[in-house]
Amino acid sequence: MDGPTLRAWREARGLSRRAASDVLGVNEQTLVDLESGRRSGAVLMPVLERLTAALQRLGE
Numbered sequence: 286m287d288g289p290t291l292r293a294w295r296e297a298r299g300l301s302r303r304a305a306s307d308v309l310g311v312n313e314q315t316l317v318d319l320e321s322g323r324r325s326g327a328v329l330m331p332v333l334e335r336l337t338a339a340l341q342r343l344g345e
Contacts, residue, residue, distance in 0.1 A: 292320040294336070309335045 295305040295316075306316045309332050318324035319332060 288320045288322040291316075291332075291336075295320075308339050 295302070298305075300308070302313050302316050306313045309316065311319075311328075311332055315324060315328065315332075319329060
């Protein structure tokens with residue numbers, strides 16, 4: 286998942302950056318950096334794992 290996809294996921298669910306950062310377990314600045322493409326790699330993998338778990342809990 287790239288930054289624009291992460292942002293689209295957040296916006297499609299009507300989540301603020303604060304709410305999405307809480308769901309994903311990262312601070313808001315990290316989420317901003319991920320969405321803009323300024324951060325990736327080692328930071329992104331744990332976020333994707335948490336996103337997958339959150340989606341499974343939501344039944345998506």
